[in-house]
Amino acid sequence: MGYNTIVLIKVIPDLEQIKADQNGSINTKNIPLRIETLSENSIEAAVQLREKHGGKVTGIIFGAQESIPIMKKAYAMGVDDGFVITGYQGNNPHLTATVLSKKIKSMPHDIIVMGNQSADSYTGLLPGMLAAALGYTLIGNAVSIVPVERKIRVKKFLESKNVDVEAPLPAVVSVAQEINEPRLPPVMQIMAAGRKQILTESVTPSQDNSVKVISNTAPKSERRKNIFEKPEEGIPAIAKVLKEELR
Amino acid sequence: MKSFVFSDDQGLIPAIATLARGLGEFDAYTAGSASASLSRYGASKVFIFPEANLTDAIADLLSAKLVSGEYKYGFIASTVNGRDIAGLISAKANVNALAEISSFQDSQSSVRTKRFSFGGKSVLEEESNARIFTVAPGIADPKEVDHESQVEQIQLGPSKISVISSEDKKSGGVDIEKAQAIVSIGRGLGNKDKLSVIEPFASSINAVIAGSRPVCLDYHWLSEDRQVGLSGKKVRPKVYVALGISGQIQHIAGMRGSKIVIAINKDKSAPIFDECDYGIVGDMFQIVPKLVEELKK
Numbered sequence: 001m002g003y004n005t006i007v008l009i010k011v012i013p014d015l016e017q018i019k020a021d022q023n024g025s026i027n028t029k030n031i032p033l034r035i036e037t038l039s040e041n042s043i044e045a046a047v048q049l050r051e052k053h054g055g056k057v058t059g060i061i062f063g064a065q066e067s068i069p070i071m072k073k074a075y076a077m078g079v080d081d082g083f084v085i086t087g088y089q090g091n092n093p094h095l096t097a098t099v100l101s102k103k104i105k106s107m108p109h110d111i112i113v114m115g116n117q118s119a120d121s122y123t124g125l126l127p128g129m130l131a132a133a134l135g136y137t138l139i140g141n142a143v144s145i146v147p148v149e150r151k152i153r154v155k156k157f158l159e160s161k162n163v164d165v166e167a168p169l170p171a172v173v174s175v176a177q178e179i180n181e182p183r184l185p186p187v188m189q190i191m192a193a194g195r196k197q198i199l200t201e202s203v204t205p206s207q208d209n210s211v212k213v214i215s216n217t218a219p220k221s222e223r224r225k226n227i228f229e230k231p232e233e234g235i236p237a238i239a240k241v242l243k244e245e246l247r
Numbered sequence: 248m249k250s251f252v253f254s255d256d257q258g259l260i261p262a263i264a265t266l267a268r269g270l271g272e273f274d275a276y277t278a279g280s281a282s283a284s285l286s287r288y289g290a291s292k293v294f295i296f297p298e299a300n301l302t303d304a305i306a307d308l309l310s311a312k313l314v315s316g317e318y319k320y321g322f323i324a325s326t327v328n329g330r331d332i333a334g335l336i337s338a339k340a341n342v343n344a345l346a347e348i349s350s351f352q353d354s355q356s357s358v359r360t361k362r363f364s365f366g367g368k369s370v371l372e373e374e375s376n377a378r379i380f381t382v383a384p385g386i387a388d389p390k391e392v393d394h395e396s397q398v399e400q401i402q403l404g405p406s407k408i409s410v411i412s413s414e415d416k417k418s419g420g421v422d423i424e425k426a427q428a429i430v431s432i433g434r435g436l437g438n439k440d441k442l443s444v445i446e447p448f449a450s451s452i453n454a455v456i457a458g459s460r461p462v463c464l465d466y467h468w469l470s471e472d473r474q475v476g477l478s479g480k481k482v483r484p485k486v487y488v489a490l491g492i493s494g495q496i497q498h499i500a501g502m503r504g505s506k507i508v509i510a511i512n513k514d515k516s517a518p519i520f521d522e523c524d525y526g527i528v529g530d531m532f533q534i535v536p537k538l539v540e541e542l543k544k
């Protein structure tokens with residue numbers, strides 16, 4: 001009984017620690033990794049589905065060798081089985097979709113849950129690419145997921161509307177941050193998670209040079225940066241600017 | 248060479264259409280009831296789908312037209328449905344897609360684009376064979392043309408999605424993306440009651456009040472549709488006043504297009520002071536009322 005839910009977990013560099021050097025070049029080497037916020041929401045959504053409806057939650061990370069320990073956090077939050085596929089070569093959603101769809105097809109699944117956009121690249125393209133690669137329906141930006149027999153009912157948040165839709169299973173559901181508040185696992189669960197086995201496999205993706213990076217630099221701020229540390233000087237100056245600009 | 252433009256939010260069509268027009272002929276696709284202004288941006292044809300949430304059927308229709316060569320490029324507004332559709336088309340048509348582009352240049356064999364990466368910390372300039380793009384707001388200043396496009400309702404093929412119900416979001420009744428002046432508040436406000444200090448200032452400069460992600464989504468001091476940031480609205484007012492906003496990169500990404508940025512913050516080292524034209528280091532509750540007085544003079 002229940003539903004087999006697969007949750008896709010993204011591991012990203014800690015963005016707060018990414019800095020530009022003097023030339024404005026961005027260094028992403030040796031930046032600590034962390035679980036993407038929306039992946040935590042996705043895990044929470046998947047675990048809640050199991051708690052309410054039964055079934056099993058399988059986590060998949062497609063990342064680098066260093067991402068393997070991140071699965072422990074997913075285990076602590078309630079993921080039953082975890083797979084880490086290494087060989088991730090950076091942002092190439094086509095390739096990511098192909099690798100993930102192959103893995104998903106190799107295991108039982110009804111619902112695939114993932115974040116709707118990731119905080120590093122914000123492409124938001126992967127859910128669609130994955131759904132197309134799998135041949136399943138995609139429902140995007142979900143704030144509630146309710147399976148009803150062999151269908152799924154989802155409330156999705158759009159920019160100016162909230163819409164309830166229904167689709168047959170299997171389906172890919174991407175979640176919005178508003179869907180839930182990810183749980184903080186109790187210490188006992190964290191300790192148990194540390195002892196749990198993580199299955200790994202690696203892929204060697206073929207080189208794809210169809211998107212070439214010309215430059216990757218910090219955006220230049222061309223603002224005037226006229227900062228007043230004495231409010232009594234700043235107030236009249238800013239009032240003047242406001243009057244001139246908004247005449 | 249022809250392109251297509253898609254946006255379920257009709258308000259985003261003018262800017263994207265202006266970009267597409269610079270490349271040659273294009274058709275525009277949207278959903279819902281057509282507003283009159285849609286036909287004024289130079290599309291060869293404006294096609295209206297009955298429903299924007301049937302993303303599978305929309306992607307089927309548009310990817311077939313990309314594969315057949317009817318369209319070389321597709322420019323899709325970066326909305327929830329738009330991003331889903333862009334991903335679906337990219338995989339179905341087996342073409343590369345690039346997301347949230349803020350600049351586009353076409354040459355014979357490739358395209359050159361720019362987009363933000365690492366949460367807005369860097370700008371990636373790329374050269375690619377991509378044919379599908381989601382487009383960040385403000386990619387072009389909308390310009391009307393002097394002839395009207397033909398508007399046509401079209402049906403979609405089969406969809407596995409059924410729309411059960413739809414409700415409009417609770418909104419403050421404002422569209423912050425169209426505002427000329429915005430007073431934006433951050434966590435530094437402290438609590439919702441303190442909005443009463445900010446309101447007289449906002450009304451004195453005819454500004455709408457907007458806020459950072461925590462203010463709108465976590466604390467609900469303001470409605471969701473007033474959130475400025477990477478995951479919220481991208482605004483381009485003449486004047487953007489940031490009050491008690493530290494200036495996290497995700498917030499900056501939503502207001503970078505503002506003409507003049509003014510910041511008031513207690514913390515001298517707040518990153519917002521690197522992203523503003525004028526700033527005052529100090530307590531907004533002291534400064535804002537004085538600013539209102541000064542504006543009366």
